[in-house]
Every structure is written in C-alpha cells, then in structure tokens.
Amino acid sequence: MQTSRPVFLEPWRIKLPLPGVVSILHRVSGILLVLSIPFSAYLFHQALSGPEGFAATAALLGSWPVELALLLLLWSLLHHLLAGIRHLALDMGFGLDRPIARKTARITLIAVPVLLILTLALGGLTA
Amino acid sequence: MSRQASGLMAWLIQRATAVYLAFFLVYVLIHFTLNAPADHAALSAWATRPWVALGLMLFVPVLLAHAWVGIRDVLIDYVHALGARIGLMLLFGFVFIASGLWALKAIITAGLGG
Secondary structure (H helix, E strand, O other): OOOOOOOOOOOOOOOOOHHHHHHHHHHHHHHHHHHHHHHHHHHHHHHHHOHHHHHHHHHHHHOHHHHHHHHHHHHHHHHHHHHHHHHHHHHOOOOOOHHHHHHHHHHHHHHHHHHHHHHHHHHOOOO | OOHHHOHHHHHHHHHHHHHHHHHHHHHHHHHHHHOOOOOHHHHHHHHOOHHHHHHHHHHHHHHHHHHHHHHHHHHHHHOOOHHHHHHHHHHHHHHHHHHHHHHHHHHHHHHOOO
16 A cells, blocks of 8 residues: 655646635635624724714725725625535535536636626725 | 534534525625715614614624634644644634624614614
C-alpha cells in the first residue's frame, strides 16, 4: 500500500471548475460577512440611538472608503445568498449532474453582478 | 467541541438558519433599497413595528448561530495550530455574543421609546 500519496498543490496551475469558483467565493464572502458583524451591530445601535446617532452613521456610511466596504459587503451578501440557495438545492439532490451543476454555477456568477448593479441603480449604497 | 455544535447537528443548524436568513435578508435588502429610512424617526418607526422588531430579534441569534458554524468550519480547515484555533474561536465567540447583545439592546431600547 502506498503510504505517501502524490500531492499536486500549485494554485496557479490548478484550473478550478466553475462550481469550485462559486464554492470558494461562498466561503470568502461568508468570512467577509462575519468580519462585518461587530461593525454592523455598532452602527445599527448608533443609528437607532437618536437623531445625532443617525446623522453620524449616515455621514460615516456616505464617506467613500466606507462606501467601498459596503459595495464589497453587498457583493458578499448577494453571492453568499445565491450560492447558498444553490448549495441547499444540491443538498436536496437537485442539480447534481455535472452539466447542470456547471450551468447553475455560471448562472450564479452572472446573476450576482446583475443583482448588484440593479440594487445600486434602484437604491444606491446609502440613504 | 460540544456535541450540540458538531457534525450532523452543525450541518442541520447551518441549513435551517440559512432559510430564515435568506427570507429575512431579502426583505431587509428590498426595504432598504426601495424605501431607505431618511431620518432617525423613520428608522425607529420601521424597527419598532411589531413584526419587524420580532423579525430582527429572531435574526440576531439565528445569524450568530449560522456565522458560528461557518467560521468554525473555516478555522478547522485553515488554522491547524490548536492554540491559535481555540484562541480565534474564543475571540469570534466573544465578539459574536457582544455584537448580538448590543444589537438586541438597540431593538429593545427603540421599542421602549428611548
């Protein structure tokens, strides 16, 4: 029996299939959303605390570095949501065949930026 | 690791919480996209509507359970030094609980008219 398995871990030479891309981005977006939790809780509390707190929160959310972070978080939320729905469907046995799995992965990767632009067009990043 | 948050149970918690989070976050996202509160009075009026307040108070523990299972999986996969892994788990755990309590305090104080 072979005790040392062959290892091929050169990230730049591994071609990740589309479902793999959706999966790793699901994880990356999840980590970004987790990191936003304390800031979101703090700002939610501040905005609800009174008119001054609301104004301070609105001013902070309107500054461009924070808007950039919000854009990243909005992308994270949309990707995590759509990829999550896809993974739930896979768990229940839908879309497991490889051609369909590739197609739903492609749909996810296209739908996320489309929804992102739609959200920005309808509401903008901040109030 | 506690039996409640390991293996099959964690897998189930992750999926069950995901369903609630998906529905609630889509509602919040649509509300804030089309009808973002312009001032404190509007935000407070929204957050103190009974169904919204209940939805928000349920959202806090459900989100934290989901986030906990997720970040725990990530730490188990990538942080192999046991001390660092446990340290980070404790850090995330405390930050999650503090964030959750702070958010609940905001919802409850707004409901009491403060």
